Amino acid sequence: MLTSILSGDFPRSRVLTAILLAILVGLALAPFLFPGAAAINTAAKICIFIVLVASYDLLLGYTGIVSFAHTMFFGIGGYGVGLALYTFGASWGVIGVGILAALLVGVTLAFLIGLLSLRVRAIFFAMITLAVASAFLILATQFSEFTGGEDGRSFSVPQVLRPGYRLLEQPLFGTVVNGRILAYYLVFVAAVVLFLVALRVVNSPFGRVLQAIRENDMRAEALGYRVVYYRTVANCLAAGMAVLAGAMSAIWLRYTGPDTTLSFAIMLDILLMVVIGGMGTLYGAVIGATLFIVAQNYLQKLMGLASAATEGLPLIPKLVHPDRWLLLLGILFVLSVYFFPTGIVGRLRGKSG
Amino acid sequence: MPPVLETRGLTVRFGGHVAVDAVSCAFHAGTLTAIVGPNGAGKTTYFNLMSGQIPATSGDTLLEGEDISGLGAAGRAQRGIGRAFQITNLFPNLTVAENVRLAVQARGRGAASLFSLWSRHRDWIERADHYLALVNLSGVRDTLAAALPHGDKRKLEVAIMMALEPKVFMFDEPTAGMSVDEVPVILDLIRTLKADGSKTILLVEHKMDVVRSLADRIVVLHNGKLVADGDPATVIASPVVQEAYLGQAPKREAAHG
Numbered sequence: 001m002l003t004s005i006l007s008g009d010f011p012r013s014r015v016l017t018a019i020l021l022a023i024l025v026g027l028a029l030a031p032f033l034f035p036g037a038a039a040i041n042t043a044a045k046i047c048i049f050i051v052l053v054a055s056y057d058l059l060l061g062y063t064g065i066v067s068f069a070h071t072m073f074f075g076i077g078g079y080g081v082g083l084a085l086y087t088f089g090a091s092w093g094v095i096g097v098g099i100l101a102a103l104l105v106g107v108t109l110a111f112l113i114g115l116l117s118l119r120v121r122a123i124f125f126a127m128i129t130l131a132v133a134s135a136f137l138i139l140a141t142q143f144s145e146f147t148g149g150e151d152g153r154s155f156s157v158p159q160v161l162r163p164g165y166r167l168l169e170q171p172l173f174g175t176v177v178n179g180r181i182l183a184y185y186l187v188f189v190a191a192v193v194l195f196l197v198a199l200r201v202v203n204s205p206f207g208r209v210l211q212a213i214r215e216n217d218m219r220a221e222a223l224g225y226r227v228v229y230y231r232t233v234a235n236c237l238a239a240g241m242a243v244l245a246g247a248m249s250a251i252w253l254r255y256t257g258p259d260t261t262l263s264f265a266i267m268l269d270i271l272l273m274v275v276i277g278g279m280g281t282l283y284g285a286v287i288g289a290t291l292f293i294v295a296q297n298y299l300q301k302l303m304g305l306a307s308a309a310t311e312g313l314p315l316i317p318k319l320v321h322p323d324r325w326l327l328l329l330g331i332l333f334v335l336s337v338y339f340f341p342t343g344i345v346g347r348l349r350g351k352s353g
Numbered sequence: 354m355p356p357v358l359e360t361r362g363l364t365v366r367f368g369g370h371v372a373v374d375a376v377s378c379a380f381h382a383g384t385l386t387a388i389v390g391p392n393g394a395g396k397t398t399y400f401n402l403m404s405g406q407i408p409a410t411s412g413d414t415l416l417e418g419e420d421i422s423g424l425g426a427a428g429r430a431q432r433g434i435g436r437a438f439q440i441t442n443l444f445p446n447l448t449v450a451e452n453v454r455l456a457v458q459a460r461g462r463g464a465a466s467l468f469s470l471w472s473r474h475r476d477w478i479e480r481a482d483h484y485l486a487l488v489n490l491s492g493v494r495d496t497l498a499a500a501l502p503h504g505d506k507r508k509l510e511v512a513i514m515m516a517l518e519p520k521v522f523m524f525d526e527p528t529a530g531m532s533v534d535e536v537p538v539i540l541d542l543i544r545t546l547k548a549d550g551s552k553t554i555l556l557v558e559h560k561m562d563v564v565r566s567l568a569d570r571i572v573v574l575h576n577g578k579l580v581a582d583g584d585p586a587t588v589i590a591s592p593v594v595q596e597a598y599l600g601q602a603p604k605r606e607a608a609h610g
Contacts, residue, residue, distance in 0.1 A: 222436055
């Protein structure tokens with residue numbers, strides 16, 4: 001049973017299992033464990049990024065494809081659902097149509113990019129994805145009548161997902177179960193399902209071929225695997241998953257815009273999350289995304305506390321001043337990449353990972 | 354019956370250099386053909402043309418009478434051309450068992466299945482283990498291929514080709530760089546294949562004692578051209594071979610690879 005759910009891919013380390021369980025329980029009970037809008041926002045963002053980072057790892061870690069267009073697919077999902085809701089009003093049918101349209105556009109684009117450029121050398125593919133993603137970003141900001149330009153679009157979601165909606169008359173464990181919490185659970189369940197699907201894909205015969213291609217594409221070809229076919233399908237799958245993550249993000253934020261979905265800052269974040277968590281293992285996506293987003297949201301507060309606590313000492317209060325949080329984050333990344341070149345998961349699994 | 358593998362006027366040019374020059378040759382089932390020639394004669398390039406690693410400039414390759422010139426390496430592998438590479442060509446960060454299992458999977462049904470579990474295809478794993486046992490690598494099945502000593506890498510290379518269960522076995526210096534006590538494993542394996550009587554085996558080999566003991570037929574390449582073709586005794590004795598190849602034998606024996 002558990003083997004089927006996890007596709008036979010167990011964490012294979014006690015510490016890793018404990019961390020993953022803690023993250024799962026934390027996310028599953030987030031609205032009840034961590035009250036407040038900021039906490040639930042962080043939890044939702046973690047869920048969305050787990051899907052996004054896992055789909056990117058499918059490309060980078062499993063297939064060895066370097067793509068810079070992943071945020072473009074994330075954006076297509078966000079804009080697909082967002083613009084559908086903005087234009088046609090809030091209903092589940094519109095969300096469905098938005099997601100389907102976004103999937104169609106995203107996967108078609110991924111297929112075309114793959115077909116045109118996955119036969120050439122990796123560096124050319126990376127450059128082409130960069131070019132296409134830049135073009136898409138410019139397009140999204142320039143077509144402002146349709147997309148809302150730099151400002152993006154705010155829209156409403158179906159009634160049951162709105163903050164004003166009450167599922168239960170009485171609070172549950174001291175928390176009012178409103179539409180926001182339902183929206184959170186929609187995002188959470190979608191993330192769990194998509195993650196498990198991705199885990200199944202990487203542990204399928206297909207997924208094994210992807211790893212072979214990453215290791216030695218010429219040898220994979222000599223065994224009879226059509227490398228271009230496998231790379232293209234992997235590209236389409238990853239794009240499709242990123243589209244769905246974008247749709248989740250739009251439904252959660254009730255907003256879509258270039259900064260939340262398309263920006264290169266997000267692309268960089270995704271890359272860092274994959275590398276920190278551990279390339280070529282989907283559990284790395286869970287840990288990388290959680291660690292990064294928690295740090296992004298709480299490091300500043302923590303530093304504020306540290307700065308206040310060390311007041312009076314020379315230099316230290318200035319170094320840990322909340323304004324230096326990016327500096328500290330940067331140092332943490334350098335250290336983690338230096339000490340855990342195989343990522344946190346690779347480190348925890350030891351040599352066998 | 355058409356030959357299993359045949360080339361007609363197969364030629365490849367790299368710039369002004371003709372590496373393989375209009376080689377026409379047919380290989381029949383149940384025959385082990387050794388392809389010999391001095392370094393740079395075009396033996397490996399000839400192999401690469403037949404197994405599709407590089408496209409030919411002109412000429413055709415036929416498999417069982419059917420023109421496969423338009424197919425790439427994957428298509429030719431699917432149709433039964435198996436290749437063991439001279440320069441070891443493995444999946445370094447996958448386990449030894451996984452290296453062979455991937456070859457078994459390539460021939461199996463559901464090789465590209467997205468939602469089944471690889472570990473549930475027990476028959477693939479068992480067949481991979483069978484081929485590992487053939488080359489004496491069962492003991493290191495869970496080691497990463499990159500961590501194997503050179504001789505074991507060569508054996509794994511051969512096991513991968515065996516696992517493809519091809520119609521044509523192309524060995525490119527299978528014993529190069531192996532220690533003396535490891536060589537018999539590979540040679541016995543080739544002998545067993547040969548004893549089957551139905552396999553088409555092509556062998557590029559520098560060691561003349563190996564060639565003499567295994568080959569039913571010798572084809573000599575020199576400067577990309579086919580210069581001699583026939584049964585071992587006749588070919589080895591022919592003046593053109595003495596001149597082109599055997600005359601320089603001691604020098605070449607020292608330089609492998």
